[in-house]
Amino acid sequence: MDTLHARGFNGCGVQEIAAAAGVPKGSVYNHFESKEALGVAALDRYFAERTRQRLEVLQDRSLSPLMRLLRYFEGLREGLEARGFACGCMIGNLSAELSDQSEQMRERLAVHFAEWTRTLESCVGEAQRAGEIRADIPAGMAASFLLNAWEGAILRARVERSAAPFEAFRSVVFTVLRG
């Protein structure tokens, strides 16, 4: 998973992935029918271990819904800054690299984005009902927009090697969503 995340799907070979996992290349093909199937399994694991786990802060009832959203993106940002903005988000990277090249990958990406958006949507809806976020934008649309804008901010932060895109994300999104 780490090799695919760091090098990109087309930027590393099965040999390199097997070596990083400390297994012979042949054993990869005992478990996965293709590099594509291995990539999809790595994506699923990334979503389960990194993305879904971090979303737990959105359930923290000790914080207001808007504060949970701020904490959530702040946590993602800290993780990215800690590694010098390297690698970015594996989900965004695979979206850019493989959406046209692997139907299997594209479908799994869509499934993960949908779950991710629903979790954000539920918190955005709470924030709207609490009067913390303007209510004239449907919660699902706002959640989807937040997530997409965040993925774009990551791309830019990697190019600039700077947290400025995350600052812009936070300032603009939270200034304007409050109305």
Added chain:
Amino acid sequence: MDTLHARGFNGCGVQEIAAAAGVPKGSVYNHFESKEALGVAALDRYFAERTRQRLEVLQDRSLSPLMRLLRYFEGLREGLEARGFACGCMIGNLSAELSDQSEQMRERLAVHFAEWTRTLESCVGEAQRAGEIRADIPAGMAASFLLNAWEGAILRARVERSAAPFEAFRSVVFTVLRG
């Protein structure tokens, strides 16, 4: 350029690029010292021929500044829809794929993003002075945010094969920026 755009930098070889250009592989290395240098030249050409050219609508004084911004993103969206969301934006793709792998590419991406942002910033500033966009967000930050959010919307549109992320972008951005 089209081959690199469609396949990604690591998804195609110099052989495939040369074949698409109808030249022998050896002649590529007469012109470019490496695949990386060829990739940077393709990026520069993409920015000059696609990105910069489309930005001209932002100078159209027959439209209000906000209307120019709307038209600009609408034009980008039409282009992406016309090709079934395939390929996305070469600048976004290279950002995801190569920011950590090629310092030369990362630096050129930063230069192009900076020019792109300045052009948007100038139109956002006009829109603010005309009272069309809320003035409590610095124009440069708003422009950078718009561009990054747009790149994220493209990633998502490719995964979903749907214009919904562009709809969300337009609705949210232009509802909230108007204040």
